[in-house]
Amino acid sequence: MDVQTLTFIIVGATFALYIAIAIWARAGSTNDFYVAGGGVPPVLNGMATAADWMSAASFISMAGLISFMGYDGAVYLMGWTGGYVLLALCLAPYLRKFGKFTVPDFIGDRYYSQTARTVAVFCAIFVCFTYVAGQMRGVGVVFSRFLEVDIVTGVVLGMVIVFFYTVLGGMKGITYTQVAQFCVMVFAYVVPAVFISIMVTGHILPQTGFGATLADGSGMHLLQKLDNLSTDLGFHEYTTGTKSTIDVFFITFALMVGTAGLPHVIVRFFTVPKVHDARKSAGYALAFIAIVYTTAPSLAAFARVNMIETINGPELTGTSYEEAPSWIKNWEQTGLIEFNDKNGDGVMFYSGDERNEMTVDRDIMVLANPEIANLPAWVIALVAAGGVAAALSTSAGLLLVISTSVSHDLLKRNFAPNITDKAELFYARLAAGVAIVIAGYFGINPPGFVAQVVAFAFGLAASSFFPAIIMGIFSKRMNDKGAVAGMLSGIAFTATYIIYFKFVNPEANIPDNWLFGISPEGIGTLGMIVNFVVAFLVFKVTDEAPEEIQELVESIRYPKGAGEASAH
């Protein structure tokens, strides 16, 4: 059977599975819709959290990114996993004990302030939309290459499926589909990596193959080889970075606190039955994520060696374009790889200096990897299914946060407090539907600024939610004015810095102009500090939080008496 047919069969089978799960797990109440009835076992919640968190960007782009960045790629690896430690130790158990549906709920109630709630709602919606737009691009890329349908058809198909199980199943449907998507995704990620690891180093585990000697009998370590290749071809050495230490530090920190502050991840810890389960489920989630995140850098190294050797040939003199392997021509059609025969000799050459004739998009490293390594057709089909699963699971989680923010935080808690459970559920579904249509539009007409605004999403989460929640738990007396002033100044500072360097004056976006040498990607860390400092100063000159709020904070600090998550 050819790759095309196999891809249709495997992707089609996974779609059927997701829909079947959605019908089985459909939501009957707002409680089901928002937090899956609060009854998800921790292991399954861990898988769902992992699927929710690992986006199309993680699945498709991360290994490629690391492959091109070398050591510097560690900011993503450590940043996106280290945030879970903060989440598990400082946020998840307390928020679970607090027992509400959404992050704005916590902020609004803890700081007894509608202003705080509203600021939080808008941040949540903004962060989620930024993210969804990126996911839809991922769906488009996967569909257009693997199913050979045009991007519009691909995105519409993806939208219909997400619509079906988000609107029908809510959090309950999403959670159980995400469990299935997690399995598809991890399998699709690890299988090619294992194959390639065996091929390149003879090790079954990519994580140990990463540090092993090459299987070609030269006795040279993979990373040594990669360092040599990189320097010979005019790239920087693979195992050391090009970014300044301070910038790496700040970016990693911003990604960590940003991760811990992302509403669609936090909300997952409202779905487990107990505080103990919230702690446990964060551990499982990170363990599952670690499977992919420790495989990714290994895959990145294998793929880089493979790609360089395929294009430049074993003698590193280049290979003839006429005899180029089929994957190069396949991927040329998507525009993700380009050959520009500068010296007109018909020979391809890839390097980091003026000899270079290739333009290689980083997304190709995971998607084309099985083809580059000549793996069987079913592995290629599996990667397609995995990419789609990653994009769908994250979009669904994000869309749910958008819909809850609208129906619960805006309608129920602001404009229409007397709304019935049934009507609220209807509005939640309506909001999910509208959000899907908007996200689909961005998928078909991707705005050019998607990559730029991702820094924004993390920066905002880091400079707004994270400090507000931390202070809400660890300081009993922190008051509404301090929290609101902190959030607003944190956001204002971060947003101004990012907007200036990314949109107003992109030419000035060079290390010399940066504040303390911190790039816009890392500025969220400073925004977080601004938030903490301003909140503390304002708190010092105003009254401390009222007695009943202090008692509320006391009560979320120990597990006993945690009920189901509820609206009131």
Add this chain to the structure above:
Amino acid sequence: MSFRNNDDQKAYWKENLALLFKLLVVWFAVSFGAGILFADALNNIQFFGFKLGFWFAQQGSILVFVALIFVYMAKMSAMDKRYGVEEE
């Protein structure tokens, strides 16, 4: 009041913060310490074919993170039982 007395509640929170602090020190040491600030120095040490700083940045820190969460979970559960504030 779920605690036996006020002192217990204070002691429980203090113990929780102390545990948190210890774990976060490790969290910081493996990632920001070994993976970033001291990565260059550690790169002079070979560790199974990896430069040690590079290994911490791309593999080691993640493995330690997972362990930290499970240690926290186990210690907190024991503590909850000791103070009688575990869930029914």
